[in-house]
Amino acid sequence: MxxxxxxxxxxxxxxxxxxxxxLALLRIATAAVLLxxxxxxxxxxxxxxxxxxxxxxxxxxxxxxxxxxxxxxxxSGMWQFEALLFIIAAVLAGALLLGYHTRLATVAxxxxxxxxxxxxxxxxxxxxxxxxxxxxxGIFLPWGRVWSWDARGKPAPERLDYxxxxxxxxxxxxxxxxxxxxxxxxxxxxxxxxxxxxYAFSLDQVLLPAGRxxxxxxxxxxxxxxxxxxxxxxxxxxxxxxxxxxWWRMLVFGVLAVFHLSISVTLFVGIFFLVNLASIQGLxxxxxxxxxxxxxxxxxxxxRRWRPQLPAWQLPWRLxxxxxxxxxxxRRRLARAVRETFVAVVLAYVCWWxxxxxxxxxxxxxxxxxxxxxxxxxxxxxxxxGMFAPTVFKDDGWYILxxxxxxxxxxxxxxxxxxxxYDKPAxxxxxxxxxxxxxxxxxxxxxxxxWMRPYYCNYLLRVWHERPQHPPLRHLSVVYMKEVSLxxxxxxxxxxEVLCECELAVESGKPKQ
Numbered sequence: 185m186x187x188x189x190x191x192x193x194x195x196x197x198x199x200x201x202x203x204x205x206x207l208a209l210l211r212i213a214t215a216a217v218l219l220x221x222x223x224x225x226x227x228x229x230x231x232x233x234x235x236x237x238x239x240x241x242x243x244x245x246x247x248x249x250x251x252x253x254x255x256x257x258x259x260s261g262m263w264q265f266e267a268l269l270f271i272i273a274a275v276l277a278g279a280l281l282l283g284y285h286t287r288l289a290t291v292a293x294x295x296x297x298x299x300x301x302x303x304x305x306x307x308x309x310x311x312x313x314x315x316x317x318x319x320x321x322g323i324f325l326p327w328g329r330v331w332s333w334d335a336r337g338k339p340a341p342e343r344l345d346y347x348x349x350x351x352x353x354x355x356x357x358x359x360x361x362x363x364x365x366x367x368x369x370x371x372x373x374x375x376x377x378x379x380x381x382x383y384a385f386s387l388d389q390v391l392l393p394a395g396r397x398x399x400x401x402x403x404x405x406x407x408x409x410x411x412x413x414x415x416x417x418x419x420x421x422x423x424x425x426x427x428x429x430x431w432w433r434m435l436v437f438g439v440l441a442v443f444h445l446s447i448s449v450t451l452f453v454g455i456f457f458l459v460n461l462a463s464i465q466g467l468x469x470x471x472x473x474x475x476x477x478x479x480x481x482x483x484x485x486x487x488r489r490w491r492p493q494l495p496a497w498q499l500p501w502r503l504x505x506x507x508x509x510x511x512x513x514x515r516r517r518l519a520r521a522v523r524e525t526f527v528a529v530v531l532a533y534v535c536w537w538x539x540x541x542x543x544x545x546x547x548x549x550x551x552x553x554x555x556x557x558x559x560x561x562x563x564x565x566x567x568x569x570g571m572f573a574p575t576v577f578k579d580d581g582w583y584i585l586x587x588x589x590x591x592x593x594x595x596x597x598x599x600x601x602x603x604x605x606y607d608k609p610a611x612x613x614x615x616x617x618x619x620x621x622x623x624x625x626x627x628x629x630x631x632x633x634x635w636m637r638p639y640y641c642n643y644l645l646r647v648w649h650e651r652p653q654h655p656p657l658r659h660l661s662v663v664y665m666k667e668v669s670l671x672x673x674x675x676x677x678x679x680x681e682v683l684c685e686c687e688l689a690v691e692s693g694k695p696k697q
Contacts, residue, residue, distance in 0.1 A: 198426045200352045204344045205473040206466045208283070208331035211290075213462035214318045215281035218293060219274060221315065221455050224618055225300070226270050231643065232304050232620065235261030238636070238643045239304045247635060248305045252561040256296070257303035269296065283332020287323065294319040298564045306627045306636065307620040311456035313567045317357055318463055320565060324350035324527050344470065349527035354466055356531060359420035360538045361463075364569040366417035367542045371575030374413050378406035379671065383576035384451065386669040388612035389622060395450035402673075415443060423467075430469035437467050454619025456571075534565055541568055581666040581678065582612045583625060585644060588659040597644055601654060606665060606680065628683070629664065637662060637684035645686055660686045 231237040239248075241258050257269055273296040279289040297319060301312055325348075328334045329341055373379040385391055385399040398404060419439055422432040441461060448457040537560055540552040560566035585597035586604055594604040598615055609615065616622040628636040641662055648654050662684040668676045 195426050197347055198429050199424050200355050201345045201347045201429075202351045202354070202466055203468065203470050203473050204326060204330045204341060204346055205470075205477065206468040207325055207327040207329070207346070209468065210318070210325075210462070210466035211283065211286070211322065211327035212281055212331070213465045214315070214322065215277050215293075217315060217455060217458050217462045218277040218297065218319075219281070220458065222270055222274050222277065224455070225620065226267075227618070228620065229266045229270070230263040232307060232624075233257055233266040233300075234263040236263070236643075236646070238624065238640045239306060240639065243635070243639060244302075244304065247633075249302065250557075250561045252558045253302045253564075254299065254562075255302040256299040258299075269299075272296065273300070283328040283334050286328025286332055286334050290319060290322045290327075294323060301564070306633070307624045309454060309456055309619070309623055310569060310571050311454065311459035313569070314361060314463055315455075315459045316564055317567065318459075320563070321350055321353050321357060321527075324348070324523060325354065344473075349524040349531070353527055353531040353534075355423050356535065358463060358467075359423055360535065360567075361569050362416040362420045364538050364542050365571055365573070366413055368570045368573035369413060369416075369575075370573070373575055374409065374573075378409045380572060380576050381405045381409040381412070382671075383578065383669050384572055387577065387580045388582065388608070388667075389580060389616075389626070390452045390613065392450055392452055392613065398450065412443070415439060430471060433467045433469050434472065437464050440464050452613050452616075452619060452622065454623075530563075530565060533559060534567070537566060538569075541570075576669075578669045579629070579666055580669050581664050582608060582615060584663040584665060586661040586663050587648065587657045589655045590658050591655070593655070595655070595657075597648060597660070606678070608665070608667070608678070634683075638686065641684045641686035645688060656688075658688050660688075 225232070228237075232239060235241060241261055244255075244258065257266060259265070273293065276289050276293045276296065279285060280293055294316070297316055301308060301316065326346060329346075330344075369375070369380070371380070373383060382399075382402060382405045385395045385405065391399070398408075419436055422436050425432050441464065444457040444460045447453060536552055537557075557566070583598055584604060584606065587595045587597050587601075589595065595601045596604045599609075613622075616625070624636075624640075627633050628640060641660055644662075645657060645660055648657060661682050664681045664683050665678040666681050667678045670676050
């Protein structure tokens with residue numbers, strides 16, 4: 185659908201007109217992040233997705249699902265089955281990256297991502313919501329029209345600008361992310377005192393070396409706190425200004441790129457910053473893309489001379505997700521009207537969901553009743569953007585996996601069996617294999633998630649005893665050295681809290697709580 189910028193309606197829709205090349209970059213970046221996410225998750229196939237791990241299917245059904253959620257990954261409790269699904273997901277993400285049968289690859293990648301996230305929701309973070317929504321809106325975007333395998337041998341589009349309900353949804357989704365993130369930060373440390381980043385950098389579980397360098401400067405942290413808060417609150421308005429659209433988009437793109445790169449070097453946030461960097465690729469204006477196209481032209485010419493043949497995917501049923509021929513004009517108009525209406529309805533629902541989530545503007549009793557949430561849970565358009573909100577978590581600390589051997593020695597499983605020490609390690613972040621484990625440990629710290637702890641304790645014991653070089657244990661305690669973050673650089677005395685204990689019955693070789 186082209187862009188007629190004349191007239192009242194043409195001016196109103198200018199902020200929602202996107203370049204097809206920008207949509208192609210959005211597709212490529214989204215697929216690349218999807219592959220990175222799969223690679224990181226694949227290192228914990230048994231631990232996070234199999235019944236022998238920390239989150240058996242029965243536990244997810246009891247504590248982590250609504251009746252409307254589904255998961256192909258929950259069809260089996262074996263890690264080998266999970267590995268097969270991971271391989272399929274990686275192949276589909278690769279097809280999406282190349283733009284090979286793009287819509288089919290997008291739909292299938294979205295289904296498998298929803299399935300994977302539903303399998304273990306206790307290792308999820310805000311970036312997962314955004315990655316899921318990028319794939320969902322991508323189903324309705326022509327992000328395979330250019331710079332894709334599908335576009336090879338086809339005539340170039342008459343126009344590179346594109347407008348539809350899906351482009352509106354993409355822009356509004358980005359704005360909702362940052363608006364809701366800011367509005368949920370209702371604590372005084374964000375809105376009045378400017379101490380939020382001081383407390384965030386006091387959390388050793390997420391603090392990286394660059395953040396450690398900034399930590400001793402309270403006035404700088406105060407300035408950065410207000411800068412982050414007002415960036416999230418005010419910057420999205422620039423996306424809706426109908427004049428100077430290209431300039432405003434480059435401003436948003438540049439500020440957000442610097443913003444998320446800064447987060448990535450100061451705080452341990454996993455793929456969060458990568459998803460956010462990928463999400464803004466669709467904002468790039470035509471002038472920038474003309475420059476990129478010019479620079480890439482010699483490489484594109486060489487690529488066109490290399491034409492390996494890939495097998496065509498044929499669906500056995502009559503209804504096809506990939507069009508093989510041009511439909512009749514009337515049928516095309518009807519399909520477009522149905523698609524546009526569906527996207528508009530889902531976008532309205534997403535706005536409603538986010539409005540209900542923002543407590544500062546929600547009336548008493550809420551806006552969205554529980555019976556209306558089924559659609560969000562089924563299609564996973566549910567979302568929550570409460571990063572460090574309403575205030576920053578203050579209960580910092582580090583974990584000691586205190587194992588007692590059969591001959592009475594105490595070892596720390598978190599440090600590969602070294603003797604137990606209770607002093608703070610030089611790098612608390614280094615105790616976590618990846619951000620998924622950090623998020624898991626954050627979740628089982630909460631009292632209402634105490635049911636998670638025995639599964640974790642039993643898993644640790646089993647994995648420890650699978651290695652013959654490890655001395656046998658008769659007891660294991662998951663210990664949290666709680667260190668509350670205090671104002672003005674004051675330090676608190678760490679408190680030893682035993683979250684879970686597991687004893688191995690010597691005669692049976694089985695753990696018991």
